Every structure is written in structure tokens, then in C-alpha cells.
Amino acid sequence: MNRLLVLETIIQLKSFTKAAEVLGYTQSSVSQMVAGLEKEFGIQILKRSRTGVSLTPEGEEIYPYIVQALRQYQALQERAASLKGLETGTVRIGAITSVSCYWLPPLFKAFQEKYPNIEFVLQQGDFGMIVDWLKRGEIDFGLMTSEYGDGLNKVVLHETEMKAYLPSKHPLAKLDKVPIEKMQDDPFILVEGGGYSEPLAAFEKAGAKADVRYRIQDDYTIMAMVEAGLGIAILSELVGTRTDFDVVEKSVVPAVKRPVAVVYRDKETLPIASQHFIDFMIEHEKDLM
Structure with a gap:
């Protein structure tokens, strides 16, 4: 199992040297473990280039199984630990920026106190x-x-509102609420959703179309662009909680909502620590903004 962990760390860091430093091995030991895996499987798993280390086509095929084996072993270790009355383990989370910035820190702190x-x-x-x-x-x-x-x-934790963010001197900033059809006349800065967008869905539902000029993944880069007068945007209300950008935040009509959920494949096969943290978040959903 150590060889699989070494391989995963190399892929994540794209470097034999960095993986050796993180895991506390010599670079020679790391190279030998990878060579042993390649010999056992009879294929070349990794290739080196000027940009670092990456998977070969054959490596790409087997890597998901390697990750799955590591997670199952992790779950086994944590189950054994829990039977001894120990609550140890690692919780691996993927989250959108607004949630990771505003919800997770206090949840992490409260959970680790326990x-x-x-x-x-x-x-x-x-x-x-x-x-x-x-x-x-x-x-x-x-x-x-x-x-x-x-x-x-999916288990919905909380429904957040998505707000219009406008330059401070924008004509729409004088309105109490911004009709979404009035936003189609300005350059629109879209937060990249990777397959789905609540703002675009809201425009379509209203029979309007956003004039998308920019697609940006980072919420705060978008806020800076709005401040600079490059366009307008619709973002989660969480984004405007702790910022000092010179922008105006307004509710949209019709309201644009984002049901934030815990999303997983099979809860029963998750590591024990992750199962506990999911339950913890559900129990504390009323504390979320």
C-alpha cells in the first residue's frame, strides 16, 4: 500500500523529489517503489518531461483503481480505529470557493474541538x-x-441567495432590486461553473440572455473586475460578506437561489471521519448563513 501512496503523491506534486520530501523517503527509495509497481503491473505508469511527472496513457487507465484502493484502505484503517474508540482519519473535501471560505473554517474548528x-x-x-x-x-x-x-x-444543507454585483455608479445600483432582464444590456462576468450556471439558468427562465464577456473561476477576481467597471455579475451572497470592494450588492428579480448540498457517491463506503463530518454539517445546518 505504501507504493500506491507514493505514486499518488508523485502525481499530486508532479515530482519524485517533492514526493520523497513530503513522505520522508529518499528519492532513490521513491524511484525504486515506482519501478517495482511498474514491474509488477508490466506497464510504464509514469513519464517525466520538462513540466514534471505525469501519467502515461496506461497509467491514466489504472490510476482511478489505485485511488480507489487507497481510499478503501483508508476506510479500513479508520473503521479499525473507531472500533478501538479512536476517532482519527482524513476528510477529503471538494468545495466551491464561497463555501470553502465562509462555511468550512468555523465547521472545521468546531469539529476538531470534538x-x-x-x-x-x-x-x-x-x-x-x-x-x-x-x-x-x-x-x-x-x-x-x-x-x-x-x-x-445529495443532501441540501442551505439555500443561499445569489445577488447582483454592480459598479457603485451603475444606473441599476439605484434600484431596490434588479430585474434580471435589465442585466442583459451590460457586459456580464460569469463565474465558471464547469457545466452548470445558476445565473445563466435564471436568464433563460426569464426569457433573457446574458452578454457574457468574461468567464472567471474566482469570485474575488470577478468582484475586482466589477469594481473596475468591466461588467456586472451574479454571485453568491456569501461572497459579499467580508469584502471591501467598491461595488453595490442587490437582490435579483426573480430571485436566484443556490441550494448548497453535500454531494457523494455512497455514504456507507466513505471513511468513518467523512461520514461523521457530513452528519456534523447536517446537524449544524441552522448555524450556516
Whole structure:
């Protein structure tokens, strides 16, 4: 199992040297373990280039099975630990930026007060990336919209409102609420959803069409662009909670909602720590903004 862990770390860091440093091995030992795996499987798994280390086509084929084996072994270890009365383990989460920034820190803190030996690994991405990570077994569960990801199990934690963000001197900034059809006349800055977009769905439902000029993954880059007068945007209300951008936040008519959910494949096969953290979030859903 150590060889599989070494291989996963090399892929994540794209480097034999960095993987050896993180795992506490010599680079020679890391190379020998990979060579042993390649000999055992009878294929070349990794290739080196100027940009780092990557999977060969054959490696791409078997890598999801390697990740799955590691997660199952992790679940086995945590189950054994729980039977001894220990709550240890790693929780691997994929989340959209607004949720990872505003919801997770206080939840992490409260959970670790109860289970101080739990570790968290957080990956930030759009909806499409999170679904891909789930399918490949790279994360235990995702925190994203419940409107996307066919075939996955979902538990809605909270419904957040998505607001219009406008330059401070924009004509629409004088309105109490912004009709979505009035937003189609301005350049629109779209937060990249990776397959689904609540704002675009809202425009379509209203019989309007956004004039999308920019597609950006980072919410705060979008806020800076709105401040600079490059366009307008519709983002989660969480984004405007702790920022000092010179922009105006307004509700949209009709209201644009985002049902944020815990998304996973099969809860029963998740590591024990992740099962506990999911239950913990559900129990504390009333504390979420």
C-alpha cells in the first residue's frame, strides 16, 4: 500500500523529489517503489518531461483503481480505529470557493474541538471539477449546488441567495432590486461553473440572455473586475460578506437561489471521519448563513 501512496503523491506534486520530501523517503527509495509497481503491473505508469511527472496513457487507465484502493484502505484503517474508540482519519473535501471560505473554517474548528486528531484535505473548484474528483475517488464528498451532478447522492444543507454585483455608479445600483432582464444590456462576468450556471439558468427562465464577456473561476477576481467597471455579475451572497470592494450588492428579480448540498457517491463506503463530518454539517445546518 505504501507504493500506491507514493505514486499518488508523485502525481499530486508532479515530482519524485517533492514526493520523497513530503513522505520522508529518499528519492532513490521513491524511484525504486515506482519501478517495482511498474514491474509488477508490466506497464510504464509514469513519464517525466520538462513540466514534471505525469501519467502515461496506461497509467491514466489504472490510476482511478489505485485511488480507489487507497481510499478503501483508508476506510479500513479508520473503521479499525473507531472500533478501538479512536476517532482519527482524513476528510477529503471538494468545495466551491464561497463555501470553502465562509462555511468550512468555523465547521472545521468546531469539529476538531470534538475530534482533535482528524485531518482535512480541501480542494477548491467549480461544479464540474468537483463531480470529476468524486467520480475518480479523489475526494470523499463535495459541497456544491444540488442542481448539478446526475447520479450522485445529495443532501441540501442551505439555500443561499445569489445577488447582483454592480459598479457603485451603475444606473441599476439605484434600484431596490434588479430585474434580471435589465442585466442583459451590460457586459456580464460569469463565474465558471464547469457545466452548470445558476445565473445563466435564471436568464433563460426569464426569457433573457446574458452578454457574457468574461468567464472567471474566482469570485474575488470577478468582484475586482466589477469594481473596475468591466461588467456586472451574479454571485453568491456569501461572497459579499467580508469584502471591501467598491461595488453595490442587490437582490435579483426573480430571485436566484443556490441550494448548497453535500454531494457523494455512497455514504456507507466513505471513511468513518467523512461520514461523521457530513452528519456534523447536517446537524449544524441552522448555524450556516
